[in-house]
Amino acid sequence: MSDFEAFYRGTAPRLMRFAYGLTGGLAEAQDFTQEAYARAWQRWSALQKYENPEAWLRLVVTRLATDWWRRLRVRRAEPPPEPDVVAPPDEELMILVAALRTLPIDQRKALALHYLLDQSVADIAVEMSAPVNTVKSWLARGRASLAATLGEHSHVN
Known part of the structure; x- marks a missing residue:
């Protein structure tokens, strides 16, 4: 030692x-x-x-x-920094989020990755450990469900 x-x-x-x-x-x-x-x-x-x-x-x-x-x-x-003023979400965003919540989690995640994070279908397939065709199916079904849900909502207003 x-x-x-x-x-x-x-x-x-x-x-x-x-x-x-x-x-x-x-x-x-x-x-x-x-x-x-x-x-x-x-x-x-x-x-x-x-x-x-x-x-x-x-x-x-x-x-x-x-x-x-x-x-x-x-x-x-030091005084604490002034909090950023964040505008409340608009009604359209609230409607979209509510519609997304009705989708199965795989469709919701695929849509979020594709449209909100601009990931390619291939990248989504890797991240979600799914075949490319399955991701394409989730995106297509998710878009169709969203269109139907959002279309119904526009008829109510």
Whole structure:
């Protein structure tokens, strides 16, 4: 076992507890502990000669946590961005979505991929793990069902 590995095994649990105490978050504590050991590894030839190399690790974690808290405070001090104003969907879109919901899922997915995402029949076949002719059938049947449903709706108005 190398000197660094022995140092790591002997100090890591304590450093992790220290980092957790500073941050209050497990993910941050793990990140800062890992970063401190990465920096220690890069400087190990000099660091191992220190009287207390573990104190150096705590200093690194403290600085990382301080920077993290500072960034967090700045983000919280900024006013939240104004939400984008999104117009409500128009009636035609609502009617189309309602009509799509009446279709079997394979037809609905094929239509959405083809017309909303501009995918080719071949690409849809690959994505849906279906033969090309089956996709063509789904598209044709889906269009026919939509036309009938939407035609019925236009007669009601």
